[in-house]
Amino acid sequence: MNPLLEVKDISLSYHSLSGETNALSHISFCVFPGEFVAIVGPSGCGKSTLLNLICGLLRPDKGEILLNHTSVFHNTTRVGYMLQRDQLLEWRSIYRNVLLGLEIQHQVTPEKLTYVRHLLKAYGLERFQDSHPSQLSGGMRQRAALIRTLALEPELLLLDEPFSALDYQTRLKVADDIGKILKKESRTAILVTHDVSEAVSMADRILVLTKRPATIQKNIPIDLELPGRTPLSSRDAPKFKYYFNLIWKELNKNDTDISGTKEISPLSAP
Numbered sequence: 001m002n003p004l005l006e007v008k009d010i011s012l013s014y015h016s017l018s019g020e021t022n023a024l025s026h027i028s029f030c031v032f033p034g035e036f037v038a039i040v041g042p043s044g045c046g047k048s049t050l051l052n053l054i055c056g057l058l059r060p061d062k063g064e065i066l067l068n069h070t071s072v073f074h075n076t077t078r079v080g081y082m083l084q085r086d087q088l089l090e091w092r093s094i095y096r097n098v099l100l101g102l103e104i105q106h107q108v109t110p111e112k113l114t115y116v117r118h119l120l121k122a123y124g125l126e127r128f129q130d131s132h133p134s135q136l137s138g139g140m141r142q143r144a145a146l147i148r149t150l151a152l153e154p155e156l157l158l159l160d161e162p163f164s165a166l167d168y169q170t171r172l173k174v175a176d177d178i179g180k181i182l183k184k185e186s187r188t189a190i191l192v193t194h195d196v197s198e199a200v201s202m203a204d205r206i207l208v209l210t211k212r213p214a215t216i217q218k219n220i221p222i223d224l225e226l227p228g229r230t231p232l233s234s235r236d237a238p239k240f241k242y243y244f245n246l247i248w249k250e251l252n253k254n255d256t257d258i259s260g261t262k263e264i265s266p267l268s269a270p
Contacts, residue, residue, distance in 0.1 A: 001032055001033065001247070002032075003030035003031060003032050004031055004032060004033045004035075004067065004068060004155060004156060004178075004188050005024045005030060005031040005054070005065070005066070005067055005156055005188070005190075006030050006064075006065070006066040006069075006086070007018060007027060007028055007029050007053075007054070007063070007065050008028055008032070008065075008066070009024055009026050009027070009028050009062060009063040009064075010024055010026070010027045010028070010050075010053060010060045010062065010063035010065065011024055011025050011027070011060060011061050011062040011063060011213075012024045012046075012049065012053065012058065012060050013061055013213075017115075018034075018140055019216065020180050021212075022212065022213035022263075023046045023049050023212060023213055023214065024049060024050060024053075024060075024212065024213060025194055025213040025215050026062075026063075026168060026215060027050065027063075027214065027215060027216055028063075028216070029207060029216060029219065031188060032155070032188075033232050034186055034188055035038070035111040035188055035189075035191050035201060035205065036179075036182065036183075036188075036189050036191070036203050036204045036205075037191070037203060037204065037205050037206070037207060038190075038191045038192075038193060038198075038199035038202060038203035038205075038206045038207070039192050039193075039206075039207045039209065040189065040192075040193060040194070040199050040206060040207070040209070040247065040251065041208060041209030041210065041211075041217075041251070042209075042211050042251065043194065043215060044212060045209050045210065045212050045214040046212055046213070047192040047209060047214075048160055048191075048192060048247060050096065050198075050209075050214070051081070051158045051160050051190065051192055053065060054072060054156075054158060054190070055072065055079045055081050055158055055260050056072045056073050056079070059073065059216040066173050067072065067079065067155060067156060069235070071229075078154055078155045079154055079156050079157075079158060080149040080150070080152055080154030080156070080157045080158065081149070081157075081159055081160070082145060082149050082157065082158065082159045082160065082162045083148060083156045083158055083162065083165050084161045084162060084164050084165060085165055086133070086141045086142055086144065086145035087145065088093075088130055088133040088144060088145060089133070089143055089243075090133050090134055091132075092132075093129065093130050093132060093171065094120075094125060094128055094129050094130070094131055094132070094133070094136065094144050095116075095120070095129035095130065095207065097133065097144060097148060098114055098116055098119075098120065098144060098147050098148045099113075099116065099148075099151070100142055100148060101148055101149065101151060102116075102151055102152065103153050104220065105152065107152070109244070110254045111210050112151065115151065115153070116147070116151050119147045119150060120147060120153065122142055122184075123146075123147065123177070123181060124143070125143060127148065128140065137170070138165070138166045138167075138170055139170050139173055139174040140165065140178065142162060142166070142174050142178070142269065143161075143177060143178070143181075145205055146178055146181060150181075150185060150187070152251065154187075155188065156188050156189070156190070157182065157187050157189040157190070158189070158190050158192075159178075159189060159190065159191040159192065160190055160192050161193055161194065162191075163178075163193075163198070164193075164194075171198075172231075172232065175198055175201070175202060175231050176230055176231040176232040179202050179230060179231040180226070180230055180231075187210060191203065191205065196244055196247050196248055196251070197244060198231075200222060200234065200240060200243045200244055200247065201232070201234040201235050201240070202231045202234075202261070203222055204221070204222055205219065205220065205221050205222060206218075206220045206222060206243075206247060207217075207220075208220065208247060208251065217253075218247075218250045220243070220246065220247065220250075222243055223239070224239050224240060224243070225237070225238075225239060233252075241267050243269045244268070245267055245269040250265070
């Protein structure tokens with residue numbers, strides 16, 4: 001199978017009056033059609049910067065990024081981006097919010113409208129389509145934001161900590177909902193998250209980044225040996241703890257506490 005996305009030897013530095021900051025260094029990886037990849041790493045290591053490169057908002061100093069063998073900078077509309085907050089407009093109904101991307105890209109066609117109605121019905125928002133964002137729960141708002149993105153039928157979906165603004169219980173439920181939706185819609189996705197449990201429960205593969213300048217420290221395929229797995233059911237899989245601890249150790253490989261002892265994983269603590 002040919003990769004959908006190819007990130008080839010990407011490096012990026014930020015320049016300011018105070019000097020140069022190396023953000024990313026020689027990063028290379030591929031993502032295959034239908035695959036869900038999660039990216040984890042220390043705070044400030046450049047995870048969101050990497051997504052901004054993949055969607056064409058930034059250009060690398062070195063390297064190239066190909067989507068279906070074509071530079072992402074030649075057609076950024078093939079990439080969908082779901083941000084930390086839903087960015088729904090209060091003065092528009094949910095239906096009008098969902099259509100916003102199509103309107104901006106002049107793609108409001110009968111076929112697209114039929115697809116939007118299908119998404120609203122399939123994912124429980126049909127009877128709320130005339131409501132306004134403030135009338136919906138945080139989880140429902142995130143579903144609406146996802147439908148707005150899916151309405152454009154992107155080849156690749158980027159998720160930049162889309163559940164971080166939600167309380168823990170809602171976060172679990174929404175992550176499960178969105179994971180199921182992406183699998184049902186056969187979407188290829190990349191998730192950036194600080195939550196190791198979230199990454200293990202949702203992803204087919206996890207990339208662990210180092211501190212800045214970020215490089216790929218580990219590429220970890222996730223096989224929970226769980227037929228028909230969902231994000232919630234994954235958390236009960238026998239191998240879930242193994243993968244959590246493996247990634248936790250990678251993230252804390254060079255970190256020690258004041259006494260000089262290694263940090264203890266929450267899932268392996270006595």
